[in-house]
Amino acid sequence: MTEKELKCLKVDGPDVEIERKIKEIWDGIAKPLDGLGQFETMIARIGAIAGDTRIDISSKAVIVLCADNGIVEEGISQTGQEVTARVAESMGRGESSVCRMAKAAGADVIAVDIGINSKISGAGIVDRKISCGTRNFLKEPAMTKEETLRAVVVGMELVKDCKRKGYALLATGEMGIGNTTTSAAVTAALLGCRAEDIAGRGAGLSNEGLSRKYEVINSALEKYRFQMTDVLSILAAVGGLDIAGLTGIFIGGGLYRVPIVMDGSISAAAALAAQRLVPGIKEFIIPSHVSREPAAGRIMEELGLHPVIDGKMALGEGTGAVMMFSLLDIALSVYANRTGFQDISVQQYVRFD
Numbered sequence: 001m002t003e004k005e006l007k008c009l010k011v012d013g014p015d016v017e018i019e020r021k022i023k024e025i026w027d028g029i030a031k032p033l034d035g036l037g038q039f040e041t042m043i044a045r046i047g048a049i050a051g052d053t054r055i056d057i058s059s060k061a062v063i064v065l066c067a068d069n070g071i072v073e074e075g076i077s078q079t080g081q082e083v084t085a086r087v088a089e090s091m092g093r094g095e096s097s098v099c100r101m102a103k104a105a106g107a108d109v110i111a112v113d114i115g116i117n118s119k120i121s122g123a124g125i126v127d128r129k130i131s132c133g134t135r136n137f138l139k140e141p142a143m144t145k146e147e148t149l150r151a152v153v154v155g156m157e158l159v160k161d162c163k164r165k166g167y168a169l170l171a172t173g174e175m176g177i178g179n180t181t182t183s184a185a186v187t188a189a190l191l192g193c194r195a196e197d198i199a200g201r202g203a204g205l206s207n208e209g210l211s212r213k214y215e216v217i218n219s220a221l222e223k224y225r226f227q228m229t230d231v232l233s234i235l236a237a238v239g240g241l242d243i244a245g246l247t248g249i250f251i252g253g254g255l256y257r258v259p260i261v262m263d264g265s266i267s268a269a270a271a272l273a274a275q276r277l278v279p280g281i282k283e284f285i286i287p288s289h290v291s292r293e294p295a296a297g298r299i300m301e302e303l304g305l306h307p308v309i310d311g312k313m314a315l316g317e318g319t320g321a322v323m324m325f326s327l328l329d330i331a332l333s334v335y336a337n338r339t340g341f342q343d344i345s346v347q348q349y350v351r352f353d
């Protein structure tokens with residue numbers, strides 16, 4: 001796919017008639033009107049994306065894109081890049097946090113090497129490596145436009161493949177030391193704000209480290225001011241292979257009509273990039289939690305999304321999104337095994353709005 005083709009992509013929105021029918025079905029269930037609140041809306045949206053009032057999300061997976069970031073050499077994270085490979089290998093063995101949670105939620109984990117800076121040992125990781133990590137963006141752009149585009153396409157292809165395999169619901173996840181700096185830089189460039197407004201402590205950063213992180217992000221915003229003229233050039237200058245790939249996953253959700261459950265601040269930056277690249281993509285996103293990183297709340301506001309989990313989580317790997325899988329399963333059990341007003345001989349509530 002060329003840059004021009006990507007920029008010309010268009011998606012039809014979710015099916016509004018199916019969405020209306022699902023809402024009507026919710027109203028016939030013996031409960032207060034809108035009793036399950038946003039969960040009713042999200043289930044309706046999942047059906048509207050798939051184009052069916054019968055909803056089956058038993059087959060679900062979290063796609064975790066793992067990649068390294070050259071900017072780590074500037075001291076913006078507590079650990080070095082070697083940690084990315086160690087955590088990815090643990091994910092491949094089914095042992096990292098998201099694997100434990102996915103097992104509890106009945107979901108699969110698809111761990112992908114899209115740009116780890118070393119060779120990964122062991123099985124369980126899909127190889128889609130584009131390069132051995134990005135470059136230090138204080139010195140030169142993190143990626144070329146071509147690498148960025150390739151990463152976006154990898155994300156889109158992963159969704160296509162999952163759709164073919166029968167997954168009805170997907171979630172985004174990532175792993176990469178330094179990616180709360182890259183995602184904050186992307187977010188700041190997209191929203192036109194300063195690092196202090198959106199960057200946080202990531203995986204655990206000292207006060208000194210946080211000041212350095214602000215300084216690094218603000219310097220990059222200044223350095224690439226005239227170069228960051230569109231979404232792809234922003235991703236290339238200060239983003240990462242994981243963020244570009246996640247952008248492709250969100251776009252893939254719209255193209256292949258698969259609802260995508262969005263995880264934390266890194267996923268949110270990619271969601272914003274995807275919405276800016278292909279307007280309307282946000283309609284295919286199911287928010288999960290609002291990360292402790294300040295960027296997350298700002299992006300939710302911008303996208304008009306309202307995550308139901310506010311647990312001050314900051315783990316990544318797709319953990320918040322996988323938690324959301326279980327909540328959606330629970331809400332769906334009411335819809336799928338419905339007890340109607342007529343079953344309990346009560347008059348259905350009338351909607352006045």
Ligand SMILES: O=C(O)c1ccc[n+]([C@@H]2O[C@H](COP(=O)([O-])O)[C@@H](O)[C@H]2O)c1
Pocket residue numbers: 076077078174175176177178179180181201202203204205263264265266267291292293313314315316317
């Ligand atoms: O999802 C989030 O909002 C989130 C917030 C803080 C940390 N993380 C995870 O921690 C790593 C990045 O932290 P850092 O401090 O190295 O930028 C990366 O692997 C992320 O998955 C993720």
Ligand SMILES: Cc1cc2nc[nH]c2cc1C
Pocket residue numbers: 079083087174175176203315316317
């Ligand atoms: C151990 C560890 C696990 C992670 N998972 C996501 N980011 C992480 C960062 C660290 C340091």
